[in-house]
Amino acid sequence: MAIKEGIRTGGRSARVQESVHAAVRALLQEQERDSLTVPLIASRAGVTPSTIYRRWGELAALLADVSLARLRPDSAPADTGTLRNDLLAWAEQYLDEMNSEPGRNMMRDFIASGCSSQCATVLRGQLQTILARAVKRGEPAPDADHLLNLIVAPVVYRILFAESAPSLEHMHELVNLSLRR
């Protein structure tokens, strides 16, 4: 059920992907997520349903793929001059995004589609960018997985399992704790 890999980018394949993604984004603005179907998306995107099934396998994987594209930021995380402040800024933005209706839906799509590890891969990449800058500045830096455990995991856990996200104050505590050695 994983999002299929290895599809060449560029050309017809890229155009199909862009128009299907755009159709999903537009439909999500107009109607309830639960009412989305593959034929509906195909019709809006001007492709056949079998094009979507062939490429994404099923609706949950397509929704997760659209979410993943949204999660990949256009730019690198902000450079504030210190690791601590870079992490605070990143953590606040992450909390903000996940603690929203689209954020909660994204997590559920990832779990339902069985391709949730791609989500951790994107986040790990962003954290590695921040950590590489810290190392360049000569700051001591933990590894990205430690930050996933201490900053990302509590946000995801509390939203999925405890129905309330950590407070901003609590995010600051977690960032501080992640930097203690």
Add this chain to the structure above:
Amino acid sequence: MAIKEGIRTGGRSARVQESVHAAVRALLQEQERDSLTVPLIASRAGVTPSTIYRRWGELAALLADVSLARLRPDSAPADTGTLRNDLLAWAEQYLDEMNSEPGRNMMRDFIASGCSSQCATVLRGQLQTILARAVKRGEPAPDADHLLNLIVAPVVYRILFAESAPSLEHMHELVNLSLRR
């Protein structure tokens, strides 16, 4: 979609619950989880499907309820004499349970059924038992939510989103970190 509350325990209601739970546990031993249906469970339990729909609403909520009953231990967490060792023992057992096929399925059931917060409530209760003992011994103790964030959240996150549970060594590090002040 939450598991329905307020059903009186004892009498017919308790007997129905016990026989439906037993039917689910027995069927899960015999066949693939994906092949379970409400009519199948009802037939095995000797009740009508509408009894199940009325009480649990839908299959995911019933499966989550059965998992929840399994999650509630028969006895209090082991008393090893110190908070640190109590937490290490508890964390190892929790990691072990979640990092199994039934544990992974349990997490998915909870998320699908929309009653995942009951899972955090059970865990918080177990941690509070451990913490109350520490306070009685005169040990400094964090609060239960801090332990949920630092010990439970990384296990759940890594299993759901990174496809591998933390190592035992890493669990020890997380327990140590949760006790630092």
